[in-house]
Amino acid sequence: MSERRPALLLIGGLAVAWNQRWLAAARDRGLELLVLDAPGPHAATLLAGRATPGHPLADVVEADLVPAEDLAGLADRAAAWALEHDIRAVCCLREEYVEGTALVADLLGLRSPGLRAARVCRNKLLQRRYLADWSPVSALVPATGRTELAAGWDAFPLVVKPVGRLASSGVRLVADRAELLDSLTAYEPDETLLFEQRAEGPEYSVESLSLHGEVQYLGTTEKRTTEVVGDYFVEMGHTTPAPGLDGPTRERLYAVHRAVLARLRFDTGMAHAEYRIGPDGRIVLIEIAARPPGDSIMALHWLATLAPLEDAVVAVALGERPEPVRPSRYARQVYLPHEPGVLAGLAVAPELAAVPQWFDPALVRAQVARCGEPDAPSALRCVVALKPAGTVLHPIRQSGDRAAMFVVDAATPEALDRIEERCLAAITLQTRA
Template identity: 45%
Template sequence: MICRAPLYLRELSRRGLRILVVTPASWREQALAQMRDPAHPASVIEEIAFTDGDVNTDNSFTAGVISGVRAWRDRYDIAGVYAVGETLVEPTGLLADALGLPSPGLRATRACRSKYLQRWYLPEFSPASVVVPPGARATFTAADVSFPAVVKPASRHSSSGVETVRDPAELRAQLDAYLPHETVLVEEKVAGQEFSVESLVQDGRIVFASVTRKETTESGARTFVELSHSVPNELDGVNEIILDANRRMLERLAFGCGIAHAEWRVDDTGRAYLMEVAARTPGDGLSILYSLATGAPMEPELIRIALGEPAAYPAPRRYARQVYLEHEPGRLGDVTVDWPGISPVWVGEGGLWPEVAPAASDDPPTLRAVLVLKDRGAQLGPLYSSDDRAVTFLIDAPTPAELDELEMRVRHAVRIHTLQPAGARM
């Protein structure tokens, strides 16, 4: 996430602050190499503390985070703390609470890392659901489940493990597929368009909120991998409903200071259902989309909130969209783009994303970038989670109609070339 939005590092460095990063130990080799590269934005990082843990296990990173930051507390005057990714949201809340620094708060950072706690704190916005702890999974029956249903592991992210089941047999097979220690939610499948709301909150007051429209793999598969984000939402009649529900949801969580990324669905009766909410920077390229739509980057305002300084953010005045392209299974051979002045940028997994400058309000419809998220030769398969996506592009335009037309043109201009095993059928 830091490589996806290097403006965080540049803004902190401009202020003369020393940058301390905590990240899972799985990134050790890559992070240290980037710190040693004077041309890489990560070269301004002062220190990195690496912590072991399992993203599928509650609280597994907490002890390592506390251990690393205790050493820093004796040597630095820590001015702010902020979570840029999902994994360390809850430890960030604990650090900020002990240090007396702005943060979403203990309730928000804990509940936002647990889907079943969101159902506990927020019944008004929740679909009908059942919590299945690990010890109860073997004996769980479908007696109180209405089908189709959605099954979710409670602590994962990036849509990992979230699937639709159509009958008791499929439910039993899906429950058996999860790791033995995982708590699982079985819940009503809500029919309706999916949205998200990105909210900047300071001292419990929403200083900015905007609705993003989403498309997922749901219509053609049992999974819910996100395939596009459109900022801001242009569909009539739903923004007021979603923003009102989002405001009340943040109040219930006692959300203090930071950014919330909440995913909602609205059914045909106009009721808003919360799918889940995160207390950290939104994923994918949403920060870039907001910069393109508003003309201003979001990262400096998030830093102001973390430092306790007054923050503000403008309303969108253009329309921006990120699209993830589906692909044929096989090894990734090449990506070609038939578009003047645009070549694909190969960023791989965790690589540095190019900076995309904010658009002027009167810019024509523009393709800003085509990004390849895998390395050449990577095996591409079905889209079971966000990590399985391979190619994405970012566009913006003055109107929704121009944005839609541009998307169709870009889709025809980008080709993903996969290499099939000998004897495989296309």
């Protein structure tokens, strides 16, 4: 039998095709890369390109497609690979695979957030019950009898959340009983819902890295959502580090986050938690995930600290203490609003000297490919259309409805605001009826 070579297993890991900092983290440590992800047309397209010279997935030595809900299948595939590879660490890159990754880690004796943290973070109701000290008041609403419960509800405004969905899908603010009853028609007949007290105040996320229960890294991200123009909570902007937080408030936020991690017995890995800070100063947990954040938040931390956070995630999974880093710049991702219609184009004015990228799973490239020095001029890092031309665009009611975005960074919050204004004036998302 040939010698087993050291390897890193990424579950939900085909995102490495667009974020090659994961590939660099494995390559720098001499680790072979193994990837599990979900079946689907994008996955098939990506895997078909592995043999193409220069394709980023050419570095992946093993890849397979197993549905997230098939826990036995994930465990079986990982166990088979462990006979041929010395799997040193496992990391989860997608929300659907949080539980499966923790199970695989437990099976192979590897580090992970832990089975409690994974299970609770994957279930909105369990979060409310385990983390009640930091959560809004909520009620579980089973599919049967929800109309009767809604008819008697008298605490408004109210946030309605489907328990089993992702990416803000179905999360809606309702103002009164009539609106609540009307909103129920948007959910499947068998969906379980949460009715939650509205948490007021600005929204922030905390990104953290832990090793054996000890927090190694903490960072903040400031959020913008569609709630300012409607009844939904789709994230339309992220800024890292959060410029709206003063030092004492940031420390209070970190203290709450540490307490939440302790309640979850969060062991090793990355957590991404969203909080609101109310007018009375109370910090309320919106939700927490036992995985790296989505959108371009990982890239924002890289642009802000000049150190790839992906490398630190791999480090703690291997049992290493990551190098301490502090932000020296500010970075922002902005999603472009749009009117419903057919996506016709993404135009960038010449003065920005940027070429828009069109997302295509067959044409793989890093969306954010480089970062600057602490005092470097403000920069536009990418402009990306997230859907192909000809796509019918709907009102933005969930993350998947967003159609284009750009990423900028700068030395100060004021400079960041200025370059965002320039970009908004010079980038046009074109639609037709």
